[in-house]
Amino acid sequence: MSVAKRHKREVRSAYILVAPFVLVFAVFFLYPAIKVLILSFTNSPLIGDGDWVGFANYAKLLNDRLFYTSLWNNFYFVFLTVVPTTAIALLIALAVNTLKGRLQALVLTLFFLPYILPVSVVTLIWDWMFDFQFGVLQPLVALITGKPVPVFKNPYWVMPMIAVVTIWWTNGFNVLLLIAGLRNIPEDLYEAASLDGATIWQRFWRITWPLLWPVTALVLTLQLILQLKIFDQVFLLSEGGPFNRSYVILMQMYREGFQLNHGGYASAIAMVLFLIIVVVSILQYQLLRIGGRK
């Protein structure tokens, strides 16, 4: 077979092979992505046609107080989850790493288990544990505040408690990544340090922390993006309430699009969330790179 003929056959095979994925990708990803962008410049309802309104939706969004509330709550939630979950995961990973063999596998399984649960299973369980009348955790709450608190209906408790539930649910993933990172640190570095008389603290700050930093940075980045997209837990535990104290951006997109029938406005909200995620992840990437160089 000539080279040209063989190349032609190769190209044909390649197109047949990529066709199913490209077709699905074009119809169910690229098309909706372009559609959301276009919709955001119209006053369309969810189903049906609308008129081109230029930047009116975006202008409206900039004057929408609820949008600022959502934005604030999103970043408040990021503050409550990203660094705490990474710190807790690091502690757990360091602890689990000191165990050996089967015991280590067992403990790791216990910490990882919640991560694979469906979100509604997680929220049903925590709703029951925090039940105002019979919740098993209410005595603990009463210990702190002196009386039981309906935590998901209380404006001050709602976000921190959704953060607790989220950390419990998703932390196993971070633990797993950090343990993999710890296992990649060469053992002889610690042995050499011990021979030089280094303390546990010195070994952690001089060896573990700097060598683990790339993994820690990865965990922080993935968490930041994940927590900016929060919807499920808020929707199931508090529906954005009370007094919009747990209202988040995707909650607003859902309500505008699917309950108030404002397809165009909801699309503009989706575009803004997308932009926020792009900007924040680029910023964080740059920051972490600088942090890693020191």
Place this chain on the structure above:
Amino acid sequence: MTAKQWRNISLTALILIAAAIWVFPLYWALTTSLRSEMRVVSDAGVWLDELNFSAYIQVLSTSKLPLWYLNSVGTSLIITVLVLLFGMMCAYALSQLQFPGRRVLYLVIVASFMVPAPALYVAKFILMSDMGLVNTWWGIILPQLIVPVVVIVYKQFFDAIPKEMREAVLLDGGSEFVLLFKLYLPLNWGITTALAIITFIGAWNNFFWPFLIVTGENMMTIPVGITQVDDAFGVAYARTMALALLAAAPVIIGYLIFQKRVTEAVMISAGVKG
């Protein structure tokens, strides 16, 4: 015993206590589900001291849970098979073949990571409605077929296979399809199972999309359905917990069986995203 041994033992004990606290919510759900509704709301303590299966029997006989199982298993299986099949075919072409548009395709797939899935739900819902697929299995399935991680992971694994093997098969007159399914796929069964498991768990656990596209009780998947029963029960804590655990059982059992693969897949896909 020396001081060092004491320290090790107390550290281990501390970790075990922490792990026990971490799984307490699951333990408490189990304990609650195995009690009678009367005892759940009495002052019964935290020990697992009763094995009453009436909550499970009631949930299985009165709710539509069996139907939701069927919907969840069906849609998740179809999603998993299609995502893997399309993903490996595309990855094979990207990894092994030269064709116009190859670089652009790869860049577009990588760039699609940046777009949060829910941001497209408004447009996807309109698309499904135009196609007449609201409240159908395909309405649940089609928009969930975009899992770019699978393509990228497969590409990395295919890249690592020595070119000599490929040349040998081609000289014998084998086609690219023979190569993919008779050589590259069997060499990568490990990663294939791992990817299958996380794709399946992801589809099984998805809440937001099925919640939007399903309008009738008969089409609900497990994560959506169990939030509806809650309302119908009123206050019925044992039954709610039985329901939650029955909903979680398949993924918990699957995870315990395929633990190593799940761990592997989670780490590989995280590495790709970073």
